[in-house]
Amino acid sequence: MPKSALITGITGQDGSYLSELLLSKGYIVHGLIRRCSSFNTSRIDHIYADPHEQGRRLVLHYGDLTDPTGLRRVIETAKPDEIYNLAAQSHVKVSFENPEYTADADATGTLRLLDCVRDHVEHTGREIRFYQAGSSEMYGAAPPPQDEHTAFYPRSPYAVSKVAAHWYALNYREAYKLFVSNGILFNHESPRRGETFVTRKITRALGRIVAGLQDKIYLGNLEAKRDWGFAGDYVEAMWLMLQHHEPGDFVVATGEAHSIREFLHEAFSYVGLDWEKYVMVDPRYFRPTEVDYLLGNPAKVREAFGWRPSVSFKQLVRMMVDHDIQLGEQDRMIQSTRYPSEVSVAAKA
Ligand code: NAP
Ligand code: G4F
Secondary structure (H helix, E strand, C coil): CCCEEEEECCCCHHHHHHHHHHHHCCCEEEEEECCCCCCCCCCCHHHCCCCCCCCCCEEEEECCCCCHHHHHHHHHHHCCCEEEECCCCCCHHHHHHCHHHHHHHHHHHHHHHHHHHHHHHHHHCCCCEEEEEEEHHHCCCCCCCECCCCCCCCCCHHHHHHHHHHHHHHHHHHHHCCEEEEEEECCEECCCCCCCCHHHHHHHHHHHHHCCCCCCEEECCCCCEECCEEHHHHHHHHHHHHHCCCCCEEEECCCCCEEHHHHHHHHHHHCCCCHHHCEEECHHHCCCCCCCECCECCHHHHHHHCCCCCCCHHHHHHHHHHHHHHHHHHHHHHHHHHHHHHHHHHHHC
8 A cells, every 4th residue: 555645734835845755755645725715736736636537646635724623534534644744824024923823823733733643543543653844943042053952942923833833742742652753944945935935035036137127125134044955855854754763853954054145145146146236124024033043953864864955055046046037037028928918908098
């Protein structure tokens, strides 16, 4: 029998890379998606399988981490061997604006899912291995480098919620002897990164600057440092955690940190531009409490299962810039074909 996995957050950056990885390994992949008034599946459209297709290996279920009865039904239907809990309100700045929702989805949502797993395991006798998507944001103000022994010091409602989820997961591992692993992943990016996170915001704007569509980009704190890796590498670490002989807590990082300024320099100089001519600082993007310096020590994952990042900082920046230059060019073509008709309609009105 092929293994089966349930991915919450399948429509997100990590969910899309993880689905590809698991499908390539022969898994049947179940994904939880939210009902939305517009399509939210663009990152997984290339692997989508029509429900009428015989033997399809990607199955999507409507559900939400805030809806426990729905979660229970999906688990009873999918009967997964592994669950990857990637769903979250994942934007740190937004969590200051919607703190209660963030706690409900990210902290209590994890608890709901764990409790469904506990009951399912108890009444069926099946094993379900569980991955919890923890974050380096949990370290917050703790001085770098951070590893599995560093005490958490969260600095946002998002980070506090992820700390709660981490401890719920650990408690369910100890209390009910469930195979539950916490990944503590440092920032990971890709051309599929959401466009409001700083790396993608920069490369997307750069693509449009090169295409002549804009000439400014507004950012917040340029001094913060992050340990940025490639999302494709990080989903492999998630899978490895659930194949390991015992559950645990694992930091996944590159061991190298750069500031936002350095990211800007790397991206703009790659296309021969001086970033300082285009970037404006707008305090609206400052956070009430900032996380200044995240730098992970990935020694444990290296030793436990030989995991290493395959994409360097420079390669990551270039991969994202190359992608977004193409997207900028597409934007330019769409705009130049649309604009004349819009102008003529407006002129007639
Ligand atoms: P992302 O692109 O923002 O994706 C988040 C996913 O969660 C989306 O599929 C989203 O659905 C879904 N979601 C949000 N609220 C939900 C809810 N209430 N119920 C069900 N689904 C919901 O995030 P990501 O970058 O892939 O990150 C994956 C996970 O890792 C998240 O938990 C994040 O907090 C954590 N993490 C990320 C990083 C990183 O650097 N990327 C680092 C550490 C930890 P829609 O598409 O419908 O919005
Ligand atoms: O790209 P960011 O929004 O990522 P942040 O806050 O580090 O969170 C991401 O990584 C976490 C892992 O550590 C994940 F858990 C979380 O889900 C998310 O994926 O911001 C990075 C830095 C911050 O210091 C921010 O203040 O960039 C700074 N920044 C400066 N200007 C900006 C901007 N961030 C955003 N989003 N937008 C700006 O204009």
